[in-house]
Amino acid sequence: MTPTPRLRRFLFSLFALSLLAGPASGYRFFGGTIDDSLAPVSENAAPWSPSVWGPSQTLSWVLSEAPEWTDSFEWRGETYESPFESASDVLPHVRAALEAWSDVPTADIRWRVSGMRVNLPRARDHINAIRPHVLDVPASYAAVYIEGGEILECDISFSPGHFIFFGRQRQSALVHELGHCLGLAHSAMFPTWDSALFPPEAGAVWPQDPKMAYGHDHDPRLTHDDIIGGSLLRPARGFRHGGIEGEVTFGGTAARFVRLVAARIGEDGRLGDSVSVFTDEQGRYRFEGLAPGDYLLAAGPMMETSAHGSLLDAGAVLHGAEDRYLLAPLSVSLGASTRAPPIALREGRGSAVRLPEEPG
Amino acid sequence: MNPSRLGLAAVAAGLAALSGCEGDSAGPAPVVPPPPPPAELSASFQAERADLAEGEGVEIGFEYRVTGLHRPFVLEIRLAGGGELPEDVEVAGTAVPLSPGEDISGEAVLTVVSSPDQNFAEGEEILQFEFVPSETGVVRTDFGPPVEVAVADTPYRPCDGVVLRGTGVEREPRPQEESLHTLGTTLTLDLTGPGRDTTFELRGPYLEFIPGAREPYSVAGFGIRDWRIETDGPAYRHRMGITWPSADYLTALLVPPPEEPPEGEEPAPPPEADARLVFAVVGPSCPADSVLTCDADGCYPTAEIQ
Numbered sequence A: 001m002t003p004t005p006r007l008r009r010f011l012f013s014l015f016a017l018s019l020l021a022g023p024a025s026g027y028r029f030f031g032g033t034i035d036d037s038l039a040p041v042s043e044n045a046a047p048w049s050p051s052v053w054g055p056s057q058t059l060s061w062v063l064s065e066a067p068e069w070t071d072s073f074e075w076r077g078e079t080y081e082s083p084f085e086s087a088s089d090v091l092p093h094v095r096a097a098l099e100a101w102s103d104v105p106t107a108d109i110r111w112r113v114s115g116m117r118v119n120l121p122r123a124r125d126h127i128n129a130i131r132p133h134v135l136d137v138p139a140s141y142a143a144v145y146i147e148g149g150e151i152l153e154c155d156i157s158f159s160p161g162h163f164i165f166f167g168r169q170r171q172s173a174l175v176h177e178l179g180h181c182l183g184l185a186h187s188a189m190f191p192t193w194d195s196a197l198f199p200p201e202a203g204a205v206w207p208q209d210p211k212m213a214y215g216h217d218h219d220p221r222l223t224h225d226d227i228i229g230g231s232l233l234r235p236a237r238g239f240r241h242g243g244i245e246g247e248v249t250f251g252g253t254a255a256r257f258v259r260l261v262a263a264r265i266g267e268d269g270r271l272g273d274s275v276s277v278f279t280d281e282q283g284r285y286r287f288e289g290l291a292p293g294d295y296l297l298a299a300g301p302m303m304e305t306s307a308h309g310s311l312l313d314a315g316a317v318l319h320g321a322e323d324r325y326l327l328a329p330l331s332v333s334l335g336a337s338t339r340a341p342p343i344a345l346r347e348g349r350g351s352a353v354r355l356p357e358e359p360g
Numbered sequence B: 001m002n003p004s005r006l007g008l009a010a011v012a013a014g015l016a017a018l019s020g021c022e023g024d025s026a027g028p029a030p031v032v033p034p035p036p037p038p039a040e041l042s043a044s045f046q047a048e049r050a051d052l053a054e055g056e057g058v059e060i061g062f063e064y065r066v067t068g069l070h071r072p073f074v075l076e077i078r079l080a081g082g083g084e085l086p087e088d089v090e091v092a093g094t095a096v097p098l099s100p101g102e103d104i105s106g107e108a109v110l111t112v113v114s115s116p117d118q119n120f121a122e123g124e125e126i127l128q129f130e131f132v133p134s135e136t137g138v139v140r141t142d143f144g145p146p147v148e149v150a151v152a153d154t155p156y157r158p159c160d161g162v163v164l165r166g167t168g169v170e171r172e173p174r175p176q177e178e179s180l181h182t183l184g185t186t187l188t189l190d191l192t193g194p195g196r197d198t199t200f201e202l203r204g205p206y207l208e209f210i211p212g213a214r215e216p217y218s219v220a221g222f223g224i225r226d227w228r229i230e231t232d233g234p235a236y237r238h239r240m241g242i243t244w245p246s247a248d249y250l251t252a253l254l255v256p257p258p259e260e261p262p263e264g265e266e267p268a269p270p271p272e273a274d275a276r277l278v279f280a281v282v283g284p285s286c287p288a289d290s291v292l293t294c295d296a297d298g299c300y301p302t303a304e305i306q
Helices: A005-016 A091-102 A161-165 A172-182 A191-197 A224-233 A305-313 B003-022 B193-197 B247-254
Strands: A059-064 A073-075 A078-080 A111-117 A129-132 A141-147 A150-158 A242-250 A259-265 A271-278 A284-290 A293-300 A323-326 A330-332 A337-339 A343-345 B039-045 B049-053 B057-069 B073-079 B089-092 B095-098 B101-114 B125-131 B139-143 B147-152 B156-159 B162-166 B170-174 B177-191 B199-204 B206-209 B217-220 B223-232 B235-245 B277-282 B290-295 B298-301
Touching: A059 A091, A073 A161, A091 A111, A091 A172, A141 A172, A150 A172, A161 A172, A172 A224, A224 A271, A224 A284, A242 A293, A242 A330, A259 A284, A271 A284, A271 B223, A293 A343, A293 B223, A323 A343, A330 A337, B039 B073, B049 B057, B049 B101, B057 B073, B057 B095, B057 B147, B089 B125, B095 B101, B101 B125, B101 B147, B125 B139, B156 B290, B156 B298, B162 B298, B177 B193, B177 B247, B177 B290, B177 B298, B235 B247
Parallel strands: A059 A111, A059 A129, A129 A150, A242 A337, A242 A343, B039 B139, B049 B147
Antiparallel strands: A073 A078, A141 A150, A242 A284, A259 A271, A259 A293, A293 A323, A293 A330, A323 B199, B039 B057, B057 B101, B073 B095, B073 B125, B089 B101, B125 B147, B156 B162, B162 B177, B170 B177, B177 B235, B199 B277, B206 B217, B223 B235, B277 B290, B290 B298
8 A cells, every 4th residue: 555644754764763783682771791682670781891981980972074974865766965064064963962861860971072083993993983874774873892791882873864854853863872872772662653643742641752762753852761771871879769570471471571661650640751671581570760659560562573683582472462551550669679460461462453564 | 338347246146156055045154263363382391401320211390381272282392403312212201182271281291211231431412302393383382491311321340349431432633634533532440449450451453563673563553642540549540541543544554545447447445444442451350351342432341352
């Protein structure tokens, strides 16, 4: 079929933000090694080496002055001119993306652009670099170098295509890649799957994707999910929080790598700030970094399989499980992890309506 | 003689002869009495509104007075606006026969009974009843305002400590794409006692996305608007505005536009996509799965997903 204009836009943005996270797609955090990238909680996460970026220290970035920033961009037979006349035009956007993270009050994230260079090798060179990357799709990626369980360097290859196609909210993909450089893997949440059908103006409960999702919206602001992830990796002094933990089963056995969302109930009773995690191989999960208050939980299979390849390889429950919403609020206190009742996902989902592929 | 005068005389003679055939041919022509003046009929309901729940009935009294009624007459009550009664509503006492008389007054009762059904998201049903004016001119009427009867939806209790209510399902244009529509209702779930640990399981619709994905995967094909939770001691109340695609919306998403038909043939109509929201209420106080379906007519329990 010819998709509706809305669907066409939606599919396009899905493809446009097909990011390559290095070194491997984990969940929530990158683990200590490439082979052990499934880090569900912050204590298993790979931190930055204190010798490179210790607490209260500032990480330096170098912006490439390579001429590719100004290259035209080919997309489906059309040629688009680069919005940049030089690398200097890129600099304000990089600074804005860095500030999105460094403005998080509960996190100790200090980083800046220290300079620009014409020649930056595409290799590990102890320089955290942001380079232009022109492909046949507007795709960007972050290469995170981990050794001995610590992050030593991060390089971002960024497509000017994001700036061509996504207009005024164009820093979104840069914010995403910088999140990988912090040590964050792809988020489990995808609220705009709902808003693909029912956009935020229709009053969706969760109108904005986390920046660490496989990004279907282009709002560069961090969400609660991003803020908690960054704060757990690089906590500011005095960051105190609580959590929720429990188990999920599917068909009587551990539900491997299914998605859970905890949504905080605001003072007015409305669902608000949301955080997501995956279960581990045993179907266990743990939310960290939660502010005190009451929360509702939802569970279901992962969305956007391309964002979580390593979880698929590890046997994630994908097809057949229904989404489940727990209706009894769970109370979270500072310094404690609330035990949630067991969640038993059941078979179903067999009647999924298959949407057609984008033609051409 | 003037021919025209002669003609008139001949007609007058003919009329006299005709009159003579009907009456006493020996006496004078009779006087036809004038028709009686129309009777005066007034009637009014004793209340402006009555409320009833599904499965209940209500009696609505009304008063009437008629003067100068020379013929039998029936005072009738009907649904205002000329519509038909819903299938789940029965009415009695809609006709009061009035016998001739100079001054007759009385009271009577209109009975409205609502049959229970399992639809818990019909919304409040408002019916208006009015007196039927005379169309013959025999009776001059002076009727009071119609009476409004509100039939409240009956909540559904799938499990011990779980009560479900829904507003009437509404069809709305989709924002920014008003040729397509969504269906929506606001569900209220009251959870008390053994129902507090109840969960909500989405059975459909799910939409399966493939492009760009490593594996096909499906996502919930519904949106939740303005989800609020009220806590009253050990009881919880959830209010969820749930929206799902209407048939035209799903059809537009799923079905390719029809190919150009051969000359002289009509294009095949697109298949109708299923536009139902199906969910289950699952919990320790539920003896079995309680599967519920919402469609354009409302929400109701269903045994199986078709």
